[in-house]
Amino acid sequence: MTSREVITFMLGFGFIFFILLMLFYGLTSLSYQKIFKAYGYAHPGYAWIPFYRLYILSDLTCEDTFKLGEFEIEKKLFVWWWVAVYVIAFIPFVGSFLSFILNVLCLGFCYDKGIRKVDPTYESKLLSYASAIFGFILWFLVLPKKVD
DSSP states (O other): OOHHHHHHHHHHHHHHHHHHHHHHHHHHHHHHHHHHHHTTOSOGGGGGSTTHHHHHHHHHHOOSEEEETTEEEEHHHHTTHHHHHHHHTTSTTTHHHHHHHHHHHHHHHHHHHHHHHHOTTOOOHHHHHHHTTSTHHHHHHHTTSOOO
16 A cells, blocks of 8 residues: 555545544434433533533432442532543553443433433333443433423
């Protein structure tokens, strides 16, 4: 392969990757927007703002405390879990693993509450927590539902 072919391939691959990334972001934002509407949030369009939407989702889904086994975390601290995920990731050796676990637990909790608000007949906690790992599951659980 010549350098021109390699550059063309890389540009094509980058373009396709960018399109898929924008599609993923758009479908996830639409899912968040539908959850925000189900909670009666005044500005569901904020679902398109990256990080702020996690704060709003946490605020809407957590009532007073977040219970994890015997641990109880106050709502005013829980709404910042997503910041802790990024900070913990910098811990050498175990940071990535701990960050992943915290993300799955907190985001799965928020998704579970949000999905139940959109679809009151929903019962599977496993899919809620799996959607924290595989985001496309959230799309299939939230987007087809009607929100009043």
